[in-house]
Amino acid sequence: MPSRVEPGRVTRRDLLGAAGLWTAGLAILGSLVGLMRLPIQRVLPEASDRFKLGSPEEFPPGSSKVLQDQQVLVMSTQEGIAVLSMVCTHLGCVVSYSGDGFTCPCHGSRFGPLGDVSAGPAPRALKWLEISLAPNGKLVADKGREVEPGSFFQARGKA
Amino acid sequence: MSEQNMQAMWRNTLALPGNLFRSIVRHGRPDSARARSQAVFSNLFLHIHSTRIHHRTLRFSTTADLGAISASLFLILTGTGIFLMVYYKPSVDGAYDSIKDIHYVIPTGRLTRNIHRWAAHLMVLSVILHMCRVFFTASYKKPREFNWLVGMGLLVVTLALSFTGYLLPWDQLAYWAITIGANIAASPRELTDALGMTAWFDPGGFTREMLLGASEVGPEALIRFNLLHCVILPIAAVVLLGVHFWRIRKDGGLGRPHQEVTPAGKGAAVSQQAGPAPVSTDSANKTWGLMALVPGRSPAADIEPSETVPAWPYLLRAELLVFMGTMLLCLVLGIFFDAPLKVLADPVHPENPAKAPWYFLGLQELVSYSAFVGGLFIPAVTVVGLGLVPYLDREKEPAGIYLDGAHNKRIALHSALFGTLCAVLAVAIPVNFGWLRDWFPGVPQLFIILFNPGTLLTAAYVAWSLRVAGRTGSTRSSAIALFTCFLMGFIILTYVGTELRGPNWDFYWSRSDWPVH
Ligand code: HEM
Ligand code: FES
Numbered sequence: 001m002p003s004r005v006e007p008g009r010v011t012r013r014d015l016l017g018a019a020g021l022w023t024a025g026l027a028i029l030g031s032l033v034g035l036m037r038l039p040i041q042r043v044l045p046e047a048s049d050r051f052k053l054g055s056p057e058e059f060p061p062g063s064s065k066v067l068q069d070q071q072v073l074v075m076s077t078q079e080g081i082a083v084l085s086m087v088c089t090h091l092g093c094v095v096s097y098s099g100d101g102f103t104c105p106c107h108g109s110r111f112g113p114l115g116d117v118s119a120g121p122a123p124r125a126l127k128w129l130e131i132s133l134a135p136n137g138k139l140v141a142d143k144g145r146e147v148e149p150g151s152f153f154q155a156r157g158k159a
Numbered sequence: 160m161s162e163q164n165m166q167a168m169w170r171n172t173l174a175l176p177g178n179l180f181r182s183i184v185r186h187g188r189p190d191s192a193r194a195r196s197q198a199v200f201s202n203l204f205l206h207i208h209s210t211r212i213h214h215r216t217l218r219f220s221t222t223a224d225l226g227a228i229s230a231s232l233f234l235i236l237t238g239t240g241i242f243l244m245v246y247y248k249p250s251v252d253g254a255y256d257s258i259k260d261i262h263y264v265i266p267t268g269r270l271t272r273n274i275h276r277w278a279a280h281l282m283v284l285s286v287i288l289h290m291c292r293v294f295f296t297a298s299y300k301k302p303r304e305f306n307w308l309v310g311m312g313l314l315v316v317t318l319a320l321s322f323t324g325y326l327l328p329w330d331q332l333a334y335w336a337i338t339i340g341a342n343i344a345a346s347p348r349e350l351t352d353a354l355g356m357t358a359w360f361d362p363g364g365f366t367r368e369m370l371l372g373a374s375e376v377g378p379e380a381l382i383r384f385n386l387l388h389c390v391i392l393p394i395a396a397v398v399l400l401g402v403h404f405w406r407i408r409k410d411g412g413l414g415r416p417h418q419e420v421t422p423a424g425k426g427a428a429v430s431q432q433a434g435p436a437p438v439s440t441d442s443a444n445k446t447w448g449l450m451a452l453v454p455g456r457s458p459a460a461d462i463e464p465s466e467t468v469p470a471w472p473y474l475l476r477a478e479l480l481v482f483m484g485t486m487l488l489c490l491v492l493g494i495f496f497d498a499p500l501k502v503l504a505d506p507v508h509p510e511n512p513a514k515a516p517w518y519f520l521g522l523q524e525l526v527s528y529s530a531f532v533g534g535l536f537i538p539a540v541t542v543v544g545l546g547l548v549p550y551l552d553r554e555k556e557p558a559g560i561y562l563d564g565a566h567n568k569r570i571a572l573h574s575a576l577f578g579t580l581c582a583v584l585a586v587a588i589p590v591n592f593g594w595l596r597d598w599f600p601g602v603p604q605l606f607i608i609l610f611n612p613g614t615l616l617t618a619a620y621v622a623w624s625l626r627v628a629g630r631t632g633s634t635r636s637s638a639i640a641l642f643t644c645f646l647m648g649f650i651i652l653t654y655v656g657t658e659l660r661g662p663n664w665d666f667y668w669s670r671s672d673w674p675v676h
Binding site for chain 1: 335338339341342343346349352353368369372373374375377378379383507508509510511512513523526527528529530593596597600604607662663664665
């Protein structure tokens with residue numbers, strides 16, 4: 001009777017058989033795992049996140065303008081310029097702007113004039129996008145980069 | 160060639176049709192019980208049935224035909240789906256136009272599309288009802304636990320099929336439903352954001368990227384959804400259905416009262432008790448197959464031969480009847496009601512309100528408090544909880560009887576009332592009085608994730624079923640309480656999401672109160 005104390009003899013055949021089985025199993029598993037990398041893209045097939053806003057003079061302080069195609073609001077105050085993403089932070093619907101705030105049509109999130117959540121399920125404030133000045137003096141915003149809400153961009157100071 | 164050979168050739172040619180037929184169908188006319196059994200077990204497609212079934216199986220009250228209806232709908236969907244694929248172009252530029260062509264130009268295209276759409280809705284409904292029938296008749300009990308799990312897999316695959324199909328027309332309805340769905344897949348971010356760890360651990364973003372192949376719904380997403388809808392999920396469904404049907408046979412047919420599962424070899428002893436049945440005399444002729452010879456748990460097929468009938472023709476006839484009935488229903492719906500097609504998808508202007516398909520509107524209602532809880536946490540708890548039912552409730556109870564015993568009927572009734580009340584409150588309180596953020600504007604997000612109408616509703620249901628468990632000391636009663644509560648919650652929330660929510664997800668008693676814009 002083989003037991004833990006006196007294990008039965010493992011024959012060469014058993015050992016080789018087991019080794020073969022495990023090798024086959026691991027090879028199949030390994031190649032499957034390797035293949036699963038295929039659906040994960042290295043580079044996302046998308047247009048650049050950066051887009052031109054125009055020259056600073058187009059946004060006089062006190063004005064605000066919705067750029068529908070880019071789904072952003074450009075807001076200009078005495079403190080500077082800000083670009084707010086109009087993509088709802090809840091589940092990605094496009095919010096609408098009404099001067100004193102934003103409303104989302106999908107599940108009723110509401111945001112204040114500076115993008116802070118005032119009601120509804122949105123977990124966080126609307127994104128403030130990074131702004132920079134291109135060499136030709138035009139403003140450029142980047143949907144891929146966020147800045148702290150409340151950080152206005154001073155174009156005039158540099159110009 | 161010799162004269163003899165010529166004659167043989169001639170004879171064989173004349174006998175060809177008969178020989179061809181007999182080489183395929185290897186039994187005589189199915190008029191004896193023996194030939195009827197053979198007709199079933201010698202046919203690859205039919206042998207998924209037992210050769211004999213308990214006569215209870217054929218009663219409408221046993222199954223309400225819901226499994227067979229679901230299977231019929233799956234066949235109808237496969238058939239119509241293949242025809243739709245002849246013209247459908249899975250590209251952002253082609254999809255919408257090709258659906259328009261199918262709808263307005265191609266002969267029978269509109270009817271095919273309508274039937275496909277209606278059958279899809281009906282299948283979700285019939286699969287859910289089938290699950291309820293299996294649950295309330297306690298048919299998930301040993302030895303059927305595994306088939307219940309396979310059923311859960313089928314439920315998920317059915318929902319996934321409907322959901323992926325939703326994107327394919329590439330109209331406004333499709334685009335925004337899928338945008339919301341994909342962001343729900345990314346909603347673990349709500350939690351990881353609140354815990355401040357999204358930067359290095361972002362399962363939500365990863366899932367969405369796998370699903371969409373991009374960070375927005377676009378061409379890559381359409382290709383992936385098309386692949387899932389037309390290839391991967393149908394194959395998964397066929398495999399699971401094969402296992403599901405085969406398991407029914409192996410588990411001894413449908414669950415029925417006073418059924419004993421006999422270990423292998425004891426079948427003979429039991430069949431001696433059988434009364435004077437025309438059937439048991441035939442048993443000697445009938446092969447029960449290898450299963451009786453190998454050790455281990457074997458099908459309990461031979462327990463009550465006196466109460467069985469041959470599957471051919473009784474079961475097959477019933478199945479054909481159900482199929483024809485289902486087909487008729489789809490046809491009538493398809494002739495009179497068109498499948499919707501809105502305007503071309505517009506990524507800049509969402510629909511208002513943007514609603515998911517009806518069976519997800521209960522979840523959308525919960526999502527409108529917290530995306531993570533409504534879209535991921537509660538569905539996951541529901542699926543895992545449902546899957547555990549047959550493993551946690553192992554009380555021996557006769558299967559096949561709806562809510563066995565007066566006390567279980569009472570528990571189901573009370574749970575239905577409790578479940579309804581809680582669900583109504585979970586909608587009425589936030590609608591009338593607002594929720595945490597309206598009372599304490601600065602509450603941290605983590606707090607809202609933990610305490611929102613969805614989590615509280617779930618907690619109330621679980622507490623209720625634990626109370627029932629404590630009072631009755633019965634896991635079956637407690638399972639009934641939980642299942643009934645969730646069912647009522649699902650119904651109420653789905654109704655609210657479908658009928659009572661309008662633009663901006665505001666509450667309206669009727670569609671006619673919606674603001675016009
Ligand atoms: C695509 C979806 C499904 C199809 C086509 C299907 C089909 C069937 C059919 C034809 C039967 C025979 C009895 C009857 O008609 O009721 C059956 C039985 C059964 N189904 Fe399903 N089913 C599906 C989904 C499910 C789901 C979601 C569950 C539960 C989670 C489930 C669990 C069971 C169990 C446990 C049985 C055995 C019942 C008994 O012994 O009485 N099935 N199914
Ligand atoms: S997507 Fe804006 S509230 Fe849900």
